[in-house]
Amino acid sequence: MSDSKLREDLCFWAASLFDRGLTGGASGNISVRTPDGGLFVTPTGVSLGRLDPAALSRFDAQGNHIDGPAPTKEMPLHSAFYETRTNAGAVVHLHSTHSVALSMLPETDPEDAIPPLTAYAVMRVGKVALLPFFVPGDPAMADALRGLGGRRSAVLLANHGPVVASKDLEAAVFAMEELEETAKLALLLRGTGARPLRGDQIAQVVDKFKLDWD
Template identity: 85%
Template sequence: MSDSKLREDICFWAQSLFDRGLTGGASGNISVRTGDGGLLVTPTGVSMGRLDPARLSRFDAQGRHVSGDAPTKEMPLHSAFYETRRSAGAVVHLHSTHSVALSILPETDPENAVPPLTAYAVMRVGKVALLPFFVPGDAGMAEAIRGLAGRRAAVLLANHGPVVASKDLEAAVFAMEELEETAKLALLLRGTGAQPLDADQIGQVVRKFEVDWD
């Protein structure tokens, strides 16, 4: 896919996420792998609802910033996902409300932060790790992601927000939407005795769709 089409797609999906209230202000960031092995990245301090395709940050295959505005301060976490998940073609990070709320609750399981409530949560998101709190832009965040050794396509950053990597931008956005909706369900169902999928049901989905779940 050409750079120009990738730029248009980034701005389209960023606008969609912003318009639906999944990230606000100048929060959130997106990166996409380009055909030559580089990256297109949303700039720092810019609303996802007001991106200019021509001003997106462009990195070459060696990780050098070669054009566009200064990139998001969260470049270390994006880079860590690309390094540890070779299949990743896009990374999306938001501050979506329900996912953030789930990351703050003391009972949230660090190994399985988003409960497997639906087949699509398992299929599109997989098992989600909860990482500790880091100051935004802290390189320690990237080290925590590297510590997962590519076993997770999605994480919750404590008191911060979700990050999802997938094969392309559309898939990453769909996974992020599924993660947020599942977090919302988890909060709505707290204390009701509602049952998530059991191990056998999860196994059926994992095998059919080759989901990272171990």
Template identity: 80%
Template structure:
């Protein structure tokens, strides 16, 4: 995909995310790999509903900012996913309501924060690590992601929001949407005794689609 198309796609998906209320104000950020190994990144302090393709922040393959507006302050977080997951072609970070709420509940499992309620949560998101609270933009957040050694494609930042890495931009957006919908289900079903997928059911999905799950 050429850079012009990728710029347009980032702005398209960002506007869609904003219009559906998955992130508000100037919150949330997206990055995606370019053909030459660099990155296009949403700028800091700009609403995802009003991005200009020409003003996206561009980095070269060595991580140097070469054009566009100043990038999101969460750039170290994005970089940590690309460093630890060679397959990552895009990263999406939002402040979506239900995922943030799930990150605050004391019973949320730090190793598997998203209950395996549906086959699609297993297929598109996998296990989600819950990371501690960090001040937004703190490089320690990136260190925590590196500490996972690439074992998770998605994390919940406590009292902050979800981050998802995937093979390309569309897949990352779809995975983020699945994460948020599953978090919503988890909150709706809280205390109801609802049954998540059992181990055998999860294993069947993993085998059928050759998924990561540890």
């Protein structure tokens, strides 16, 4: 895919997420791999609904900022995902309401923060780790992600929001949407006795679609 197409796609998906209320104001950030191994990254302080394809931050394959405005302050977090998930082609971080709410509940499992309510939550998101609170932009957040050893393609940042890495931009956006919808379901179903997928049902999905699940 050409650089110009990647720029346009990043802005298209960013605007789609913003227009549907999945992140507000100037919150959220996205990065995507370029054909030469570098990255296009959303700039700091710019709304995902108002990105300019010609005004994205660009990094080379060595992680150097080589063009465009200053990148998101969460660049260390993005870099940690690319380091530990070597097949990742894009990373999406939002402040979506239901995921943030779930990250604050004391009963949320740090090892499995998004319950396996549907097959698509298993297929597109997998197990989600809950990381503790960090001040936005703190490099310690990236260190915490590295501590997972690449075992998770999605995390929840406590009192902050979800981050998802996937093979390409479209897949990362779809996974983020699935994560947020599953968080919404989890909140709606609290206290109702609703049943998540059983272990054997999860195993069927994992086996059919050749997924990693531990």
